[in-house]
Amino acid sequence: MNFEFSEDQLFIRDQARNFLGQESTAAVVRSILDNPEPYHQPLWQKIVDLGWTAMAIPEAYGGLGLGYLELCVVAEELGRSLAPVPFSSSVYLATEAIKAWGNEQQKQRYLPRLAAGELIGTLASSEGQGALEVNATVEEGVLQGVKLPVPDGDVADFAVVIARDPNGDAGLYLVNLEGPGVQRRVLASMDPSRSQAQLTFAQAPVERLGESEDGCHALAELLDKAAVLFAFEQIGGSQAAMDMGIAYTRERYAFGRPVASFQAIKHKFADMFVALELARANAYYGAWALSCDAPDLPLAAATARVSATDAYYQITRENIQAHGGMGFTWEFDCHLYYRRAQLLSVAIGSQPQWKDAVASRLLDAA
Helix, strand or coil, X not given: CCCCCCXXXXXXXXXXXXXXXXXXXXXXXXXXXXXXXXXXXXXHHHHHHCCHHHCCCCHHHXXXXXXXXXXXXXXXXXXXXXXXXXXXXXXXXXXXXXXHHCCHHHHHHHHHHHHCCCCCXXXXXXXXXXXXXXXXXXXXXXXXEEEEEEECCCCCCEEEEEEECCCCCEEEEEEECCCCCEEEEEECCCCCCCCEEEEEEEEXXXXXXXXXXXXXXXXXXXXXXXXXXXXXXXXHHHHHHHHHHHHHHXXXXXXXXXXXXXXXXXXXHHHHHHHHHHHHHHHHHHHHHHHXXXXXXXXXXXXXXXXXXXXXXXHHHHHHHHCCCCCCCCCCCHHHHHHHHHHHCCECECHHHHHHHHHHHHHHHC
């Protein structure tokens, strides 16, 4: 059992890091904060041209036919650079849902266009903060209900929506967000560089997603896969935030010596390092389980999600303290990572929900 990436995968990671280091700078992220555009379209197009949106899609559907490990290393670099693009919602969620449960016709219709960046997809599962019930309904081919927050719901072309049929059974449905019966409203969020929306469906035409007979089970499987990929984004952001804090405290002087030389600061970075390495180990195990479709993927995914979320929050918070405990402001780049950490902590379910999942899956394994 090898938990290290191959030479080819490390090459992809290095190329992604070099590319994003030049194309997804803090100035690019801030350009989204200061302008009405919901994401950085030139950066998104370059990512599409590099084939990242096609990476895990089979060649038969216009993809590159690579695997989840390659997607994991790219996810880490996207998190490191805070890339303001709709990659996670379209690739981790919508694409994976169609790959797993779409029928042949749906795969032929959606996957080539997702691979080519012609479509942006998203997942609409949440119905409000703390809401665990599915209240949206589908009857006679039309959808009624409200979903929020929906990542990139304001720019996505279609959504995979979980809703109940007249019998009360949950299923996954495909909805054209540019079609009739759909209203979008942009929501204020902790991190405006990644847009969130409220989607209101009033007699919106839908199509059942192929083989997703048990919608709740299918959604749980989809979120387990996404949890591993989001964990790598969180690791990339954690590493960047810690590196930022180390660089700042080495250059900042107090009482005639670098701030990094003080014992209290060293203790902070030691704690940050331990949290990051624990999260990295869990994420690597989750990546292995994901790439092999191992039976312990649900537990590995939940563990990776919990540890990466904890690490990202701790490191970005301590990075602010290492910068002198500056107030809550956009003026310093350390806050870009802190806000992204807050956003990702609830992107696919809250931390208490994932901790409950760890506990329940440990009991099931026992």
